[in-house]
Amino acid sequence: MRTAHRVETVRQAEQTLISRLPDGTLMHRAAAGLATACANLLGKVYARKVVLLVGSGDNGGDTLYAGARLSRRGAAVTAILLTPDRTHQQALTAFTRAGGRTTTPDNAQHTLKQADLLIDGVVGIGGRGGLRPPATDLIRAAEHHHVPIVAVDLPSGVDADTGEVHGEAVHATLTVTFGTHKPALLIDPAREHAGVVHLVDIGLTLPPPEAEALQHPDVSALLPHPGATSDKYRRGVVGIAAGSNRYPGAAVLAVAGALRGGAGAVRYTGPATAEVLARFPETLISDKGPKHAGRVQAWVVGPGAGDEQAPVSEVLALDDVPVLIDADGLRLADPGAVRRRTAPTLLTPHAGEAAALLGVTREEVESQRLWAVRELASRYRATVLLKGATTLIADAEGPVRVNPTGTPWLATAGSGDVLSGLTGSLLAAGLPARDAGSVGAYLHGLAGRYAADGAPTTAYEVAEALPTAWRDVTG
Numbered sequence: 001m002r003t004a005h006r007v008e009t010v011r012q013a014e015q016t017l018i019s020r021l022p023d024g025t026l027m028h029r030a031a032a033g034l035a036t037a038c039a040n041l042l043g044k045v046y047a048r049k050v051v052l053l054v055g056s057g058d059n060g061g062d063t064l065y066a067g068a069r070l071s072r073r074g075a076a077v078t079a080i081l082l083t084p085d086r087t088h089q090q091a092l093t094a095f096t097r098a099g100g101r102t103t104t105p106d107n108a109q110h111t112l113k114q115a116d117l118l119i120d121g122v123v124g125i126g127g128r129g130g131l132r133p134p135a136t137d138l139i140r141a142a143e144h145h146h147v148p149i150v151a152v153d154l155p156s157g158v159d160a161d162t163g164e165v166h167g168e169a170v171h172a173t174l175t176v177t178f179g180t181h182k183p184a185l186l187i188d189p190a191r192e193h194a195g196v197v198h199l200v201d202i203g204l205t206l207p208p209p210e211a212e213a214l215q216h217p218d219v220s221a222l223l224p225h226p227g228a229t230s231d232k233y234r235r236g237v238v239g240i241a242a243g244s245n246r247y248p249g250a251a252v253l254a255v256a257g258a259l260r261g262g263a264g265a266v267r268y269t270g271p272a273t274a275e276v277l278a279r280f281p282e283t284l285i286s287d288k289g290p291k292h293a294g295r296v297q298a299w300v301v302g303p304g305a306g307d308e309q310a311p312v313s314e315v316l317a318l319d320d321v322p323v324l325i326d327a328d329g330l331r332l333a334d335p336g337a338v339r340r341r342t343a344p345t346l347l348t349p350h351a352g353e354a355a356a357l358l359g360v361t362r363e364e365v366e367s368q369r370l371w372a373v374r375e376l377a378s379r380y381r382a383t384v385l386l387k388g389a390t391t392l393i394a395d396a397e398g399p400v401r402v403n404p405t406g407t408p409w410l411a412t413a414g415s416g417d418v419l420s421g422l423t424g425s426l427l428a429a430g431l432p433a434r435d436a437g438s439v440g441a442y443l444h445g446l447a448g449r450y451a452a453d454g455a456p457t458t459a460y461e462v463a464e465a466l467p468t469a470w471r472d473v474t475g
């Protein structure tokens, strides 16, 4: 599990540790990890030209100490001091003693152009807002000359706690972060600025995180494993109330996902019976609507539903069954009915659907994804899975889950229907809504990568790749 903590939490953990250690220990740990990561990126250090962009806080201090280490190993290191009178003094002394040179922003253009590496020490967790001049121009110049950038703790300019970006921010090749990830390193749009993220352990003891990203072993541990005595009912039956005369394909794709999600059986109700049976003869069919469909451990409602209100209301009224609401179902669901439910409810909007539910623009959702997912979870008293390049899964409280496996190729018609079926199946197999959502998103993302393999793919192929993703995770 990768975990991310808010700035306030990091500072508290640091204070506890600092009081027990000799002065400067943490900064030296951070700088040592940073210098090693930079050396690895450079390949060889001797005679390489390294430029430091040094801000006014301890982030600049880390950078100068790392620069001193690289200088001792033979690199030609130049520090651009953004605010010379407010530079970390001890670090600056160590840096110049190690042979490092300093310059001012006005004289830095030529040095930057020739650099093999730029280390961004403008701001870390103490940063507020986007990049400010003169750092803005210097970063732009480095990006223009294709100089690789290593961000110290965070790419400067991003908001550490939310992943929001207000103004300009560094685009790093590598971010070396200390003690724990920060939410901005997992959540878009900031995450896209971080490049590869490397965590340096500086010995912090931390409370539960603000955000977390599952990895293979976490997903493997959560996946349902049928025992010798499991029959199809014990493995769970997932009900799919989806599709319409206009969109029968959504039903087929939701069933395709559901059949690969670990439930023992898939029951379908809706107008696309013929299409579903033609593709999947193993589906149980019910023509009486969700309420009288027979035993079901979780319902999926909404994909391709068009304006069919009745199945949505019926499913929401089934108070002892977990329900996943997707696509058209989100628009058709009465918020009061969702809030009143006692069994788990999982809403799975994309940014546009989330915007409509929140009464804001799509751009607002995309730029404030953490806020949007939490706000929806709190308004609906439900678990919410907000789809995107990094899908977020949140309850009103507790760590938000961030899915790390997404691929842009998943932005294809019908891909969301497969995800709803798959996730509903996991719900039926007994996973709590947050786990079903995060495991579903994880497998779906991996399957998308397998199906695409660098070329456009289709939703149906994503569903077909789900068993490969499952085996990859458990193997």
Ligand SMILES: NC(=O)C1=CN([C@@H]2O[C@H](COP(=O)(O)OP(=O)(O)OC[C@H]3O[C@@H](n4cnc5c(N)ncnc54)[C@H](O)[C@@H]3O)[C@@H](O)[C@H]2O)[C@@H](O)CC1
Pocket (backbone or CB within 6 Å): 014, 015, 018, 026, 027, 028, 030, 055, 056, 057, 058, 059, 060, 062, 122, 123, 124, 125, 126, 127, 128, 129, 130, 131, 132, 152, 153, 154, 157, 178, 202
């Ligand atoms: N506290 C600790 O024990 C440790 C801190 N470490 C480093 O210290 C950093 C935090 O240091 P600080 O609290 O000094 O804060 P920062 O160095 O992140 O930044 C604060 C300074 O930047 C200025 N500033 C804020 N926003 C700005 C912007 N948009 N543009 C330009 N300047 C801006 C502020 O006026 C302030 O002087 C961490 O990110 C990490 O790199 C590490 O050495 C590990 C240990």
Ligand SMILES: [K+]
Pocket (backbone or CB within 6 Å): 059, 120, 121, 122, 123, 124, 151, 152, 153, 154, 155, 156
């Ligand atoms: K930084």
